[in-house]
Amino acid sequence: MRIEYDSKADLLYLRLDEPGQEVINKRVAESVVLDLGRDDRIVGIEILDASRHVNLAALLPVKYQVAEGGP
Secondary structure, eight states, X not given: XXXXXXXXXXXXXXXXXXXXXXXXXXXXXXXXXXXXXXXXOEEEXXXXXXXXXXXXXXXXXXXXXXXXXXX
């Protein structure tokens, strides 16, 4: 997974799959656009006006933990 934040555009993008495949954009809310790949799988999430919707200070830098017994 890759997370990018463009402060100039106030855009947060979460890429859940490897780039390179063709995607279709589907707006699911005023500020949320999904990138759908093969078989309508979500491969990316774009959040517009991100600073209004996400606590960026808590998100960036990213910390993660893999649950025991996970994939």
